[in-house]
Amino acid sequence: MTVFSEIVLAGDCRELMPARGPFNMILADPPYGDTSLAWDRRVGGWLPLARAALKPTGSLWVFGSLRCFMATADRFADAGFQIAQEVIWEKQNGTGFHADRFKRVHELAVQFYPAETPWREIYNDVQTTPDATARTVRRKQRPPHTWRIDAGHYVSQDGGARLMRSVIYVRNCHGRSIHPTEKPSALLEILIRTSCPEGGLVGDWFAGSGSAGEACRLSGRRYIGCEIDPDMAERANARITSVLPFNDGDLS
Numbered sequence: 001m002t003v004f005s006e007i008v009l010a011g012d013c014r015e016l017m018p019a020r021g022p023f024n025m026i027l028a029d030p031p032y033g034d035t036s037l038a039w040d041r042r043v044g045g046w047l048p049l050a051r052a053a054l055k056p057t058g059s060l061w062v063f064g065s066l067r068c069f070m071a072t073a074d075r076f077a078d079a080g081f082q083i084a085q086e087v088i089w090e091k092q093n094g095t096g097f098h099a100d101r102f103k104r105v106h107e108l109a110v111q112f113y114p115a116e117t118p119w120r121e122i123y124n125d126v127q128t129t130p131d132a133t134a135r136t137v138r139r140k141q142r143p144p145h146t147w148r149i150d151a152g153h154y155v156s157q158d159g160g161a162r163l164m165r166s167v168i169y170v171r172n173c174h175g176r177s178i179h180p181t182e183k184p185s186a187l188l189e190i191l192i193r194t195s196c197p198e199g200g201l202v203g204d205w206f207a208g209s210g211s212a213g214e215a216c217r218l219s220g221r222r223y224i225g226c227e228i229d230p231d232m233a234e235r236a237n238a239r240i241t242s243v244l245p246f247n248d249g250d251l252s
C-alpha cells in the first residue's frame with residue numbers, strides 16, 4: 001500500500017493552502033526580496049495563515065537571508081511564532097552580486113513554532129551523523145547560560161551517532177535544476193525528518209520545483225505543495241511523480 005499522495009497546487013498559497021491543513025510541518029521558501037529582480041518580491045500575509053494551518057505540535061521552517069529575516073522579524077512575532085533554531089546550508093558555489101563583499105555560498109533555514117506550545121511538545125527528531133568519537137559527558141548542573149535547557153549526560157562510541165551539525169554542506173542543483181533557486185532535496189529531507197513524523201503531512205507553501213515533494217516521497221511523509229507559476233507547478237508534479245513511490249512493503 002502506498003502511504004502518501006502528493007500534489008503541487010497551482011495558485012497563491014494564501015488562498016489554496018490554509019484549507020489543506022492541519023500540517024505537521026510547513027516548509028516555506030518564499031522570494032527573499034533582497035534584489036530588484038521582478039520575481040524577487042516579498043509576499044505578505046501568509047504567516048498568520050500558516051500559523052493557523054499548523055498543528056499545535058508542528059513547526060515552520062523558512063528559508064531566507066539574514067537581511068530578509070531582520071526586515072520581517074515582527075511579522076513572525078505578530079503571527080504567534082517563536083524562533084527555535086537555524087541551520088546554515090553551505091553550498092559549493094553561489095551568487096556574487098557585489099564584488100566588494102564575500103561570495104555568498106550559504107542560505108539560512110530558520111525553524112519557528114507556535115508561541116503557546118512549549119518547545120518540548122514540538123515534534124523534533126534530532127538528526128545524527130555516524131561519526132562520533134568515544135567519550136562520556138556528564139553535566140551535573142545545567143549550564144547557567146542555557147536557561148531552560150536541562151542538564152546533559154551522554155555516552156558516545158567511535159563511529160556512533162553524533163548530533164548533526166547546524167552547518168550542513170550539500171551541493172546545490174546548478175546544471176540540473178528545473179528552478180533558478182531550487183533547494184536540494186537531500187537538504188530538505190534532513191529538515192523533514194527532523195520536524196515531521198513518518199506519515200505526517202508537510203505543506204510546502206512556495207514549492208518551486210517540488211524538491212520537497214521528492215524528499216517527502218523518499219522519506220515516507222505526505223506532501224502538498226503550492227506554486228503560483230502554473231508551468232512550474234506542472235513541472236514540479238511531473239518531477240515528484242517520477243520518483244519511485246515509497247511503499248509499506250519496502251520496509252520488510
Ligand SMILES: C[S@@+](CC[C@H](N)C(=O)[O-])C[C@H]1O[C@@H](n2cnc3c(N)ncnc32)[C@H](O)[C@@H]1O
Binds near residue numbers: 011030031183184205
Ligand atoms: C524561492 S522559490 C522556491 C524554490 C523551491 N524551494 C525549490 O526548491 O524549487 C519561491 C517560489 O515561490 C513562488 N511564489 C511566489 N509567490 C507565491 C505565492 N503567493 N504562492 C505560491 N507560490 C508563490 C515563486 O513562483 C517561486 O517559484
